[in-house]
Amino acid sequence: MDYKPFSEREYRKNDERAKHAGTKFLVQKGCILRFFDIEFYKDKDFSVSYGGQSFDVEVEVKNIWKVSGVWLGYRTVSVPARKRDSISDIYILFNNSLNTLLYCPMKDVLESKVIRKDTNKGTEDEPFFDVHITKFRMEALNSKGIWEEKVSFGGKSIKEILEEREEND
DSSP states (O other), rough: OSSSSOOHHHHHHHHHHHHHHHHHHHHHTTOOOEEEESTTTTTOSSEEEEEEEEEEEEEETTTTTOOOOSOOSSEEEEEEEEGOOOOOOOEEETTTTTSSSEEHHHHHHSSSEEEOOOOSSSSSEEEEEEEEGGGGGGEEEOSSSSSEEEEEEOOOOHHHHHHHHHOOO
């Protein structure tokens, strides 16, 4: 099987809450929400603007990531290869509680090698982008509800990602 079958239950459980958390994170970083309620199947999850330009965002929840403020310890992050059609500029991965996240430029995801592996969801030989952790930064919510950087594994800041995209346009 190439991809796990679409699960309406999982989608409903994670999609809206991840989009809301992602928009709150990016608004705190100086972005303005542009599009949210429209479903952009495969392309992006929502759009923000920064410096007068539009940026597209892809968000996901990793339900097995239950600890807050700490990464799982893997050297790579597995991103489903079905994201290959994404036109997003930023990829954000939340933990189960939506209080800790990893982010990187989507182009770093799409330029990563593809591996195949069995998943805890029962799929076999599913393709994933194998993105090295050094492409990411990690932030967590503090007790006042403000996102703070916890670890820079080597990745770019949100501001760097957005400004780099502005320069390339």
